[in-house]
Amino acid sequence: MQMKKLDKGALKLWYIRSGIVSFILLAVFLPAVIFIPEGVARIAVLLSGGIPLLIALAFILVLPYFRYKLYAYGFDEKRIVVEHGVIFRHRITIPVCQIQDLHRFEGPIMMLMKLSGVTISTAGSNFDLACLSKADADAMIEALEGHLEKRVEEKADEEIL
Amino acid sequence: MKKFCKNYLYYHFVADILAVVVFILAFSDALIIENEMEEFVGIRTAAIPWFVLAALAVYGVLILYRVLYLRTAGYMLTEGEIRVTRGVLFRKNSILEYRRMHAINKKQNIIQKLFGLAVLTVDSGSANTSGTAEILIYETEKEVDALLAVLKARKNGEVPAQEESEAPVDEVLTAKGGDLVFSSGKKMIYSLLNIVSAAFSMLVVCFFALVVYVCLIPLLYDLLAGGAFFVLVPALVIALIVLVGISVFTFIVSILQSFIGYYNFRIAKHGTDLEISYGLLTRHTNTFGYNRIQGVVVQQGLIQRIFGYATLRLEVIGYHEGGDEQNNSGSMIGMLLPLCHIREVESILEGILPAYVPEKKQTAAKRYFPFVSWSSLLIGAITALVALLTLSMMHLFSAPARALAIVRLLILLAFAITMAVHLFGAYLSYKNAGIAISEDRITVYGGGYQKRITTILRRSLIAIEDVTTPMRAKAGVYTLILHIRTNAETNEIKVGMLDIASAQKLKDLLPV
Numbered sequence: 001m002q003m004k005k006l007d008k009g010a011l012k013l014w015y016i017r018s019g020i021v022s023f024i025l026l027a028v029f030l031p032a033v034i035f036i037p038e039g040v041a042r043i044a045v046l047l048s049g050g051i052p053l054l055i056a057l058a059f060i061l062v063l064p065y066f067r068y069k070l071y072a073y074g075f076d077e078k079r080i081v082v083e084h085g086v087i088f089r090h091r092i093t094i095p096v097c098q099i100q101d102l103h104r105f106e107g108p109i110m111m112l113m114k115l116s117g118v119t120i121s122t123a124g125s126n127f128d129l130a131c132l133s134k135a136d137a138d139a140m141i142e143a144l145e146g147h148l149e150k151r152v153e154e155k156a157d158e159e160i161l
Numbered sequence: 162m163k164k165f166c167k168n169y170l171y172y173h174f175v176a177d178i179l180a181v182v183v184f185i186l187a188f189s190d191a192l193i194i195e196n197e198m199e200e201f202v203g204i205r206t207a208a209i210p211w212f213v214l215a216a217l218a219v220y221g222v223l224i225l226y227r228v229l230y231l232r233t234a235g236y237m238l239t240e241g242e243i244r245v246t247r248g249v250l251f252r253k254n255s256i257l258e259y260r261r262m263h264a265i266n267k268k269q270n271i272i273q274k275l276f277g278l279a280v281l282t283v284d285s286g287s288a289n290t291s292g293t294a295e296i297l298i299y300e301t302e303k304e305v306d307a308l309l310a311v312l313k314a315r316k317n318g319e320v321p322a323q324e325e326s327e328a329p330v331d332e333v334l335t336a337k338g339g340d341l342v343f344s345s346g347k348k349m350i351y352s353l354l355n356i357v358s359a360a361f362s363m364l365v366v367c368f369f370a371l372v373v374y375v376c377l378i379p380l381l382y383d384l385l386a387g388g389a390f391f392v393l394v395p396a397l398v399i400a401l402i403v404l405v406g407i408s409v410f411t412f413i414v415s416i417l418q419s420f421i422g423y424y425n426f427r428i429a430k431h432g433t434d435l436e437i438s439y440g441l442l443t444r445h446t447n448t449f450g451y452n453r454i455q456g457v458v459v460q461q462g463l464i465q466r467i468f469g470y471a472t473l474r475l476e477v478i479g480y481h482e483g484g485d486e487q488n489n490s491g492s493m494i495g496m497l498l499p500l501c502h503i504r505e506v507e508s509i510l511e512g513i514l515p516a517y518v519p520e521k522k523q524t525a526a527k528r529y530f531p532f533v534s535w536s537s538l539l540i541g542a543i544t545a546l547v548a549l550l551t552l553s554m555m556h557l558f559s560a561p562a563r564a565l566a567i568v569r570l571l572i573l574l575a576f577a578i579t580m581a582v583h584l585f586g587a588y589l590s591y592k593n594a595g596i597a598i599s600e601d602r603i604t605v606y607g608g609g610y611q612k613r614i615t616t617i618l619r620r621s622l623i624a625i626e627d628v629t630t631p632m633r634a635k636a637g638v639y640t641l642i643l644h645i646r647t648n649a650e651t652n653e654i655k656v657g658m659l660d661i662a663s664a665q666k667l668k669d670l671l672p673v
Contacts (some may be wrong), residue, residue, distance in 0.1 A: 078673040091627040095673040124623035124652040
């Protein structure tokens with residue numbers, strides 16, 4: 001099975017999201033530092049808030065790159081495989097015959113960037129494929145619908161035999 | 162459409178008074194006059210009529226809602242499906258084919274029993290909507306029993322019993338003398354085990370508190386003017402009183418849970434269905450087909466394990482313990498048997514669900530280190546951050562040297578205790594972890610302080626998730642997450658630290 005990378009727009013989208021979160025964190029933290037008079041209290045706030053904030057920002061800004069680099073997905077007639085995770089590497093195998101329904105989802109920024117996510121619903125869990133290009137998402141859904149129909153027919157034949 | 166019975170309204174005339182009482186208690190502060198020292202001075206008598214009016218208004222709104230609900234709700238049994246309409250502001254029309262019905266549950270609490278009311282809920286088996294009842298009917302108890310019989314029959318494609326000459330007979334599996342009986346003796350043991358568990362937890366806490374105290378004695382020497390002994394004794398007495406108090410409280414709760422919560426625990430076989438009923442204040446009657454069962458879980462807490470007891474639970478979509486009328490999702494998956502001896506597990510399951518008898522562990526966890534590596538790193542990092550921030554703050558505010566030493570020691574002890582609890586838990590997880598694979602059955606051994614043996618059939622597997630880190634992959638250690646066809650909260654079973662051969666064997670079982 002050939003594994004595909006996500007659309008490059010996914011990386012941009014994740015950086016935009018990280019930027020928004022970082023902006024909110026800084027918008028809360030910086031005024032608190034500015035308005036506290038100089039002295040021990042300001043140093044205390046800088047230390048207690050600044051260190052965790054720096055650690056959080058480092059993660060927020062670095063993670064998208066590795067997340068994008070290590071994300072891959074692929075599918076064939078029988079199964080869908082999704083690989084993701086930075087420290088803990090996850091590889092999920094979903095049999096096509098277990099698909100209950102397929103959803104395409106888009107948030108406001110995703111719409112602007114012409115990206116789509118695909119949710120694969122099974123009888124047990126939902127699996128999300130993050131940030132494909134709209135064309136890829138449509139093609140994937142269409143292909144999976146075809147594979148599913150074929151697998152259902154094959155399964156029915158197997159049961160009869 | 163047949164309307165819900167009027168007893169629903171009479172029941173809420175009484176039950177909603179409780180909501181009004183809560184309202185009164187929540188706002189009762191507004192009636193009390195206090196002085197500057199926050200002492201009671203009097204009651205605002207002028208506000209009482211308004212207060213009564215507000216309480217009546219709340220009661221009125223609730224009753225109005227119930228009246229509208231009753232007027233708009235209804236149900237209908239057609240040839241192939243059941244239809245229910247309900248909701249006042251948001252109307253919900255549910256249509257469920259009989260053949261898609263999963264778990265059929267009857268619930269009745271003590272006030273509902275007084276009014277002869279019962280609640281019937283039917284679950285469609287969709288894992289994503291298993292939290293809420295798709296079909297919910299309020300009817301008289303007699304009518305709900307009749308509906309239960311009709312739905313059970315229609316689910317299996319049979320002609321409903323009342324249309325035949327005689328009703329099918331249930332085979333009661335909890336008949337006297339069997340392993341499945343949750344007798345008074347077992348209820349007492351169940352309660353005692355709960356008390357011992359609570360007391361044991363408290364003893365562990367006391368032990369660690371004592372360790373902390375002893376370590377701090379040299380630093381608190383000046384403060385302990387009468388000597389450490391005179392402080393230690395009252396502290397131990399207080400700890401003992403707390404321990405006894407908690408044990409008594411646990412005992413009362415356990416007795417109530419085992420004798421009232423599991424009152425008249427009954428398992429019956431009804432053709433291809435299993436019926437489990439229990440409870441005095443709230444009576445639960447859960448019915449589902451054998452083919453709807455997705456797994457059996459044998460649970461053992463630490464104390465249960467020491468005394469050789471276990472709890473048996475069932476993985477069935479829509480069958481939970483807890484939850485209310487509208488909401489099926491409870492805190493735990495469905496109960497099969499609250500307590501049995503571990504030796505009896507095999508014979509019980511042989512008799513009732515032979516396909517789910519756990520198999521002996523074939524493969525154990527490969528290494529201990531992966532169970533502790535990342536979690537220990539996380540605990541260490543958090544402790545280091547807390548220590549760094551706290552101590553630098555104290556330095557900044559020129560805290561005395563002794564206070565600094567105490568805090569430093571406390572952080573160190575907290576870290577040591579957390580690590581001790583964590584390492585022991587991880588050791589138990591390492592010892593428990595394992596798997597047994599046969600052609601159509603998978604038995605997963607897992608859990609730390611709470612041991613779990615989960616047996617599922619191959620057909621329940623939906624997907625397999627392989628989780629590893631580069632180092633674990635290099636060492637050939639894999640963790641697999643099995644996604645199974647069951648409730649959204651419990652549909653993942655983790656199989657820890659397998660070798661590559663077992664991981665591959667398990668992956669090959671996934672039906673594609």
